[in-house]
Amino acid sequence: MYFYSMKKSSLYKGCLEPILLRLLKDHGRMYGYQMTQMVKDITKGELNITEGALYPLLHKLEEQGIVETETEMNGNRMRKYYSLTKAGKKQTNIAMDEMKAFMQSLEYIVNPKIALG
Amino acid sequence: MYFYSMKKSSLYKGCLEPILLRLLKDHGRMYGYQMTQMVKDITKGELNITEGALYPLLHKLEEQGIVETETEMNGNRMRKYYSLTKAGKKQTNIAMDEMKAFMQSLEYIVNPKIALG
DNA sequence: AAATAATACATAATTTTCTTATGTATATAT
DNA sequence: ATATATACATAAGAAAATTATGTATTATTT
Numbered sequence: 581m582y583f584y585s586m587k588k589s590s591l592y593k594g595c596l597e598p599i600l601l602r603l604l605k606d607h608g609r610m611y612g613y614q615m616t617q618m619v620k621d622i623t624k625g626e627l628n629i630t631e632g633a634l635y636p637l638l639h640k641l642e643e644q645g646i647v648e649t650e651t652e653m654n655g656n657r658m659r660k661y662y663s664l665t666k667a668g669k670k671q672t673n674i675a676m677d678e679m680k681a682f683m684q685s686l687e688y689i690v691n692p693k694i695a696l697g
Numbered sequence: 698m699y700f701y702s703m704k705k706s707s708l709y710k711g712c713l714e715p716i717l718l719r720l721l722k723d724h725g726r727m728y729g730y731q732m733t734q735m736v737k738d739i740t741k742g743e744l745n746i747t748e749g750a751l752y753p754l755l756h757k758l759e760e761q762g763i764v765e766t767e768t769e770m771n772g773n774r775m776r777k778y779y780s781l782t783k784a785g786k787k788q789t790n791i792a793m794d795e796m797k798a799f800m801q802s803l804e805y806i807v808n809p810k811i812a813l814g
Numbered sequence: 815a816a817a818t819a820a821t822a823c824a825t826a827a828t829t830t831t832c833t834t835a836t837g838t839a840t841a842t843a844t
Numbered sequence: 845a846t847a848t849a850t851a852c853a854t855a856a857g858a859a860a861a862t863t864a865t866g867t868a869t870t871a872t873t874t
Contacts, residue, residue, distance in 0.1 A: 590711055590831095590832070590833085591711045591712055591715070591795065591796065591799040592711065592799065592802075592803075592832095593710040593711030593830090593831060593832055593859080593860070593861085594707060594708045594709065594710035594711060594830085594831070594832090594860095594861085595708055595803065596831080596832080597831095598708070599803075599806055602806055602807055603806070606809065611851080611852095612851075612852075613849095613850060613851050613852080614851095617850095619806070622802075622805045622806055622809065623801075623802035623805050623806065624802075624805075626798055626799070626801075626802040627802050627806075630832080630833065630834080631851090631852080631853080632832075632833060632834070632835085632853095632854080632855090633831075633832055633833075635852070635853060635854080636831090636853090636854080637831085637832095639853095654850095654851090655840080655841080656839085656840060656841085657839080657840055657841075657850070657851060657852090658839095658840095658851065658852065659850095659851070659852090660851085660852070676807065678708065679708065679803070679807055680807065681743050682708040682709065682743070683800065683803055683804070683807065684740075684743070685709075685739075685740035685741075685743040685744050686709075686712065686716075686796070686800055687800070688739045688740050688741075689716055689719055689720070689736070689739055689740065689744075690719055690793065690796055690797065690800065692723065692739065707861070707862085709861090710830080710831070710832090710859095710860060710861055711831090711832085711859085711860070711861090713860080713861080714860095728822080728823095729822075729823075730820095730821060730822050730823080731822095734821095747861080747862065747863080748822090748823080748824080749824095749825080749826090749861075749862065749863070749864085750860075750861055750862075752823070752824060752825080753824090753825080753860090753861095754860085754861095756824090771821095771822090772869080772870075773868085773869060773870085774821070774822060774823090774868080774869050774870075775822065775823065775868095775869095776821095776822070776823090777822085777823070
């Protein structure tokens with residue numbers, strides 16, 4: 581008998597972008613690695629953002645003008661700080677509305693008795 | 698100026714399987730089209746499962762022995778009913794635990810003040 | 815009566831969005 | 845010294861959708 585990972589591929593597929601936008605909205609300027617650590621902390625280790633997902637997404641958001649960057653040196657080590665642009669803040673509000681609707685929908689499905697009519 | 702759809706690609710990417718498992722757990726035997734309608738109803742039109750996502754996933758779940766099927770005729774029209782196998786019920790419990798953890802994680806991020814410590 | 819929408823399945827091509835693997839480099843802890 | 849943590853980046857591959865297309869029956873609208 582083979583043992584294989586029972587770990588489901590991530591449920592948060594599709595939610596990473598709004599998660600990052602929310603972080604930036606709440607905490608202002610942040611650098612990539614910091615985001616991964618903060619999400620891990622906030623979710624008590626549940627959500628672990630991989631670098632392969634994080635950095636390309638941040639680059640895409642920058643291209644789209646949703647975020648802007650400033651690179652700083654911390655000792656000899658680089659940190660690339662991201663913050664929301666004006667357009668990014670607008671987009672974040674939209675994304676948050678969508679997230680709330682989505683979470684409510686999940687509630688309706690997973691807790692049909694508890695969910696509010 | 699071009700107008701384009703602002704509609705974000707679906708957030709539930711990755712959640713469809715647990716959603717279907719939950720439906721089958723709650724409602725027993727269901728056919729595919731019925732699942733799409735029930736999800737649309739329950740979520741007040743928010744979640745619209747596309748057929749291109751639904752049917753291949755149902756087929757995969759059948760291959761994996763998570764669900765079993767019975768085909769019935771409703772008049773001249775076919776309905777393929779799906780229900781959870783014993784293994785499927787086990788798997789559903791695991792998936793529901795994962796879903797709750799995931800939803801709690803989203804709460805921590807989207808509502809940091811409200812979320813329970 | 816004819817056209818459209820709804821019901822009900824299915825699959826292929828494509829796109830989106832991850833995971834996994836790999837690479838570079840500095841700082842800290844064992 | 846070695847391993848772990850910090851900090852970025854990118855490429856190959858996999859997973860999981862969207863979009864488009866197809867077949868066919870039934871109900872509704874015009």
